[in-house]
Amino acid sequence: MDEREEKIQTVSNAFDRDLNRLKEMHPSDIAEELEDRELSEIRQVLREFGDEQVADILTELPQEIQTDLLENMRLDRVSEIIPEMYSDDAADALGQVSPERLQDIMDQLPDEHVEGITTLLEYPEDTAGGIMRSEVNAVLTSMTLSEAREAVRREEDQDQHNALYIYVIDENGRLQGVLKLRDLLFRDLRLKVSEVMISEVRSITVNADQEEIANIFQKYNYLALPVVDDFGKLVGLVTSDDVIDVIQEEATEDMQRMVGLSGEEMVTTPWRRSVKNRLPWLLVNLGTAFLAAWVVSMFEDTLLKYAMLAAFLPIVGGMGGNAGAQTLTIVVRSLALGEIEDNEWRRVLVKEIIIGVVAGMVIGLTVGLISWLWQGSWVLGAVVSLAMLLNMVAAALSGVLVPIGLRAVKVDPALASSIMVTTVTDVVGFFLFLSLASLALNFLQL
Template structure:
């Protein structure tokens, strides 16, 4: 099955159905998956979205809202519904999805919704709202199946059936004691195959992976990926079972973290919405551009220091642009690889050393190769072998420095507690621009004048 993309015919079909009666609109909508409707919402007006949510059955409506990207403001859509429809949808949502939605609202709207819904649901959502949204507690769902380790097979099966009545799906069973302390995990297959006199405690796997409630979501994602898990239990410092995180939640986290890293490396604030307006974009990007402007003046000051050389050898200016540009590209490559390695795992001193040496060798090889090319062009086009030598040395030197800075700067920033994805690009651009101008000018001064 191919991924769904918004097609003009689909959009026209929905638009036409919106002009018809509710029964016809519902008939058309139910031919689409809820995730597809959420994608179509990107092209619809707020009043059209509201009409669709009111027409859909509660189960489908809740899934559509849960599937919507945060930047399309599903929480605002929820607030604009009638109290009855809103309450039905929130009660239908998984606790973690409901918490994500309510966390986007101000305190008064949150409390109003929580007062209107079932009190047990409200209590669970309030508990989850207390956790930071970027931690395991903010990701977890308190809907899970737990059985007391003292129960035998038949008693455990009865308990599983009772608890699973309102759950859509579950992957793992959790064994606990009387105080809800997590003892281990087991599968439904283990229970079914066991003899009737066997207790749950005899079946559990006590070597299991778990996360503390305050662990950062990126670390949770790494653990689930590392151990190929479909879900992972969340506990407090006393090992009391609080909830579970499923792989579908982690997919969203990985997409969010990757987008955040890409934006940071590009000098764009993570607060900028990808579908936001131009004012939002200006507010996000302008501060970084101003900082870059300051570093550009620093690079320009290098040229000012060699005005005599530039005046006597005007051809050098054309090659300076090439060398500085190549250095910037090479540094960006090294930076992207290093930041990605850092995001996947904390590098040991030895791994950091290997990374730096690798980028040095890459820079030297790529620099020498490109240096030969630019030297050949200078020798042929300008009939000046010494100019070719200057360009060879400058290109090689700048790409070595580009590789070294692209690798070392993010490692140093990480070591001192600064996010390497945010600050690295500005520092590295300054280095490669300054060195890209300095090397050819200094070498030309020494070897050509």
């Protein structure tokens, strides 16, 4: 064996070892391991797995790798993998593929898959239609339990998610009720489905917003809910694991948007994309920072006389910003969780103003006292004190009104809300403090 052959041998041994290790793992873990590798290497590894396994792994890979793979794998392989995926996962994966490639793939797929996926591709991503799967067990009201049992047995897909409930539809496909597997196990099989089923079954419509669905699951502790179209026809199933993804996604989005991020940035996002995401809001923030600077600049004369006033700007502004951030966080989160009804925001506003006044008095007095001791001027102390109290009230007002206002104009209450609140507390705080100080100090000639 010459040197070159030996080298190839070593490489292929390493590859085999790696492959054997991967084959022992859960698809989610394989995906996690693969996502850091080169695309060519991922393709090479996936070639060694069966269609069903590749379908499971693909489902768990990040969107951009899914897209790359579906664009670059052999077309006949793709057309064998897609039918092994859940329709919702397949639709998600195909959603980013180029239109020409999508057409090519669809042409190769069996008809029943094309229809399911095409329908799903049409629903907006953040609605029930966008997160549901279209595979759902259903039997007819007119069947006997024995016939229903046979229908369930025939269902090829034996997955846990489908086995949860058996939905009951009429001849027109409209949702009529739900059967439990237990009923098939223990009830008299000669009974009609319509006699045994629970006919009060909650469903969600295909256009329902995903955040709303998450709140329903959380409130009523469902594990799955059927999805119906506008005519009451059963079209899909949302399970609580879909909802878990939605909830994490929405929480991440809210947290990020509050500080001017895209809502979709991750630690793994390449820095170029991160810079592109972050710069716009930083530039908007720059505008508001200059607004605050301009307010300060109006008091140049006062500052030339009493330069120490500058030292108090970060105290008045910063504390206001912090109090505002506290109020804002409570309000944004409560809005997301559906805890504030349309007519309740006034009560929240009143409460936050009370907190602002009380905390403002405590903080204001403390600040005033320390300032007096530090600078030896009770007038300065009084001015800082009053400016602080008023700015805390401004913080409370903006912390409630900014997100409530954004929602009223149908914008995400989280969107850049923290930048807006900070602008208010900076501008109001600086203006109040410096104008009170100018008045007091000029009058009293200290």
